[in-house]
Amino acid sequence: MRALQPFSLKPLLRRAMANESMERYRQAYIDYKTVLQIDSSIQAANDSANRITKTLIDQDGPSWREKLPPIPVVPVAAQLHRWDGGNLPSENKPSTTDLNREEQVQMNRMYSEEAMEKFKRLKNEGNDFVKTGEYEKAANKYSECMKLNTEECTVYTNRALCYLKLYKYEEAKRDCDHVLQIEDSNIKAFYRRALAYKGLQVRKKNMAGILKHF
Structure with missing residues (x-):
């Protein structure tokens, strides 16, 4: 330089x-x-x-x-x-x-x-990681995006998808909740939050089943 x-x-x-x-x-x-x-x-x-x-x-x-x-x-x-x-x-x-x-x-x-150029680059990199099934890396890229713009709903729903794939249901639900505070009719956020709730319920049920054996 x-x-x-x-x-x-x-x-x-x-x-x-x-x-x-x-x-x-x-x-x-x-x-x-x-x-x-x-x-x-x-x-x-x-x-x-x-x-x-x-x-x-x-x-x-x-x-x-x-x-x-x-x-x-x-x-x-x-x-x-x-x-x-x-x-x-x-x-x-x-x-x-x-x-x-x-x-x-x-x-x-x-x-x-x-900042806008960096945001676009990070988002595209995250999308590429999703396509190859590298959800942890994708989530990290979307997290970097959020440091630049907290109002862009797409990166939150995208990260929620990554968290669902990683069985991080609480984190996925939190991202969807954030989106719905901004866009209360966001279909992806509703759908992925429902999946997060389902994952949490299954986990709770499985945990209850395990505890019965003790």
Whole structure:
């Protein structure tokens, strides 16, 4: 990846999103934290850093911070002079407030596009795993999708299917319940929740039968 101009905001954020999309979570976390030193008002960077923190805790456990590269310290000058007005007369330069607002809009738009592409890629990978019967791997891909979008019902009904195949009936029921809170007439969610209930009833009956022998 091409070297960045030190503490250049937009290229740094693009690199952070690229690292996140390629699941290089430690590098992405460092870049997002550096971005926030330059401009703490960028909500997309803050949200991403929080999301990656959860991923790193799951991945590395309580000592996840010890495995991070050092976070660069951004000089005060880089924090205070994020925009170079060149030779424009001072009265023609946009105000700092206007620049920050426009910058925030651009960053959020760029982040949304990157997140959407990552969501589609993960969903397609999950669908491919379902086709080959690799339900655990598929469920993991759908779980990654949910970190990016909790309102997309398809990934919940798809993960519910995976859980049914894995005999994880409580988890399947929970996913279907979530969908029905958003779309109360979702046929797949109703059907798969019914299968989850049936699986739970069979398991309960089998457990009762086993206990009779003790």
